[in-house]
Amino acid sequence: TQLLEQSPQFLSIQEGENLTVYCNSSSVFSSLQWYRQEPGEGPVLLVTVVTGGEVKKLKRLTFQFGDARKDSSLHITAAQPGDTGLYLCAGDQNTGNQFYFGTGTSLTVIP
Amino acid sequence: DVKVTQSSRYLVKRTGEKVFLECVQDMDHENMFWYRQDPGLGLRLIYFSYDVKMKEKGDIPEGYSVSREKKERFSLILESASTNQTSMYLCASGGGLGRGTEAFFGQGTRLTVV
Numbered sequence: 001t002q003l004l005e006q007s008p009q010f011l012s013i014q015e016g017e018n019l020t021v022y023c024n025s026s027s028v029f030s031s032l033q034w035y036r037q038e039p040g041e042g043p044v045l046l047v048t049v050v051t052g053g054e055v056k057k058l059k060r061l062t063f064q065f066g067d068a069r070k071d072s073s074l075h076i077t078a079a080q081p082g083d084t085g086l087y088l089c090a091g092d093q094n095t096g097n098q099f100y101f102g103t104g105t106s107l108t109v110i111p
Numbered sequence: 112d113v114k115v116t117q118s119s120r121y122l123v124k125r126t127g128e129k130v131f132l133e134c135v136q137d138m139d140h141e142n143m144f145w146y147r148q149d150p151g152l153g154l155r156l157i158y159f160s161y162d163v164k165m166k167e168k169g170d171i172p173e174g175y176s177v178s179r180e181k182k183e184r185f186s187l188i189l190e191s192a193s194t195n196q197t198s199m200y201l202c203a204s205g206g207g208l209g210r211g212t213e214a215f216f217g218q219g220t221r222l223t224v225v
Contacts, residue, residue: 004153006153009151033213035214040218040219041218041219042115042201042203042216042217042218042219043154043201043214043216045213045214048213088153090154090214099144099156099214101146101153101155101156102153104151104153
């Protein structure tokens with residue numbers, strides 16, 4: 001069983017469109033991270049959110065941590081082909097040294 | 112520039128072989144991790160280590176073992192490779208993960224067991 005479920009699993013959109021990716025759990029996390037992974041590479045950290053209700057912006061990317069700290073979303077405005085990749089959320093429960101990773105969302109932005 | 116280096120990008124091994132995947136980090140991190148990545152399943156933790164010679168099982172340790180003799184090196188061992196261990200293997204390191212600290216990943220090893 002996965003602690004973190006992401007939706008959608010696959011997303012293919014045209015350049016310039018907006019999109020939202022969701023990361024949901026029934027468990028509470030003390031912090032949540034979003035990573036992006038390009039083909040043939042390891043995941044790279046985009047952002048960490050630690051406070052319920054927190055919103056962080058990174059250029060065209062907006063990240064939100066749910067008030068109850070059980071879910072998160074990633075919104076991309078005016079998607080570009082360079083945004084193509086696998087997006088992974090990861091959370092920790094402060095009960096040790098491991099992260100729990102989500103199931104992943106594969107995004108393709110078509111020029 | 113921080114770095115996590117995995118010894119091989121691609122490996123092809125035969126069923127029953129003993130396989131070693133090596134990972135080296137240059138950031139002096141205490142914690143190191145091995146994940147396997149399969150489509151639709153995200154990253155699943157195999158083992159992690161929080162100190163030299165210390166290790167803990169993750170979610171899917173069966174069929175794997177690990178070795179951490181030096182702080183910078185964490186090895187994953189497939190005792191007797193099987194076809195269901197064909198996967199992408201990712202090594203990561205991070206200082207004090209569990210408090211939202213960044214994980215740094217290697218480039219991955221794509222292992223095929225035939």
